[in-house]
Amino acid sequence: MGKKEVVIVSSLDSGKMPRCDMIGQQIHYISTGNVDGTDERCENLGWKKLEQYVPSQRGWQYLDSQLVDGSVQDESFWAEDDLTDEDYFPSLPFASLFSSCKAKGLKVTCLFCFCSEGDNMQDALLLAEAVYKFIGKCSSTSLGNRNTDWAIPLSWKTVYGPPPDMSMF
Template identity: 55%
Template structure:
């Protein structure tokens, strides 16, 4: 944590993990910007799942990016493709998400060893190693179960919560437009009007002030 460098107030702080509450819609939004200590992701996900369950939450929505270099069968004909993973069915599918023309994450296979190991950890039936016990023989299919969203998905699911992950492939650089894309998708899934979450600047989204330190304002185009 630290003082926000662009703040007009000395008491405006930024954190690696922030919480926002929208009581009118019964929503709580958590924004995590800092990494989790290596080897502690599953423990962190378990604690977060316990907190959500103890708070009376029933549905959880995880928004996450994926490495663009890992994207297979790229199709940009209809814009940036949204992928999902849901606990509704054992194969990760969800009828509502399919109706929104989103694609289930192809790399999810509950019978694959990485996903099975993660599920076993989430249910408390194994002791976590620093990494997968088969780290020395990792295969391509072990990549996705090793990601943070996978740990969150497995731990929320193990606590009996309905969890849906919304995922989009992003390149390195300014990913704020990708964040807007995920936010729009979240409102569609929840059946909410995006206008409820817009700021006062011409219908634009009201973004966390901490984002202002990521890339700064756009350049003055008059200099070109």
């Protein structure tokens, strides 16, 4: 379709976040920019590569081999009883999309934010700002400091019901 680069945006389960990442920058990434998943542009923006992306791990190898060979995926791989924690991230939907684009020779960057269950509107806005920054629409110092008036989907306004009546506090 003539596209040269794809940006995938996804949330990740905050329960899988490394403890050392609990403070600081919330945006993580993986990219096809380098074999190890790093990308200079993302590093310059102050983002961390997703530590759990290790291309030599069997889940990532499985995805790559299935997509490069063009063979039908053997679903029994994901049903095995010996799946480990390292197989968690390759089993997520973003991983298949990432590997598919990679197999087609596209430059792909996935941007992630670890989220908890509940109201993730701020996380979604953080990811939107990250994409905006990544594609060069705002300066590297303005992420999180811009008061962008994003068009918030109407469905978000009632997901958790109306705001509480503040007079009861």
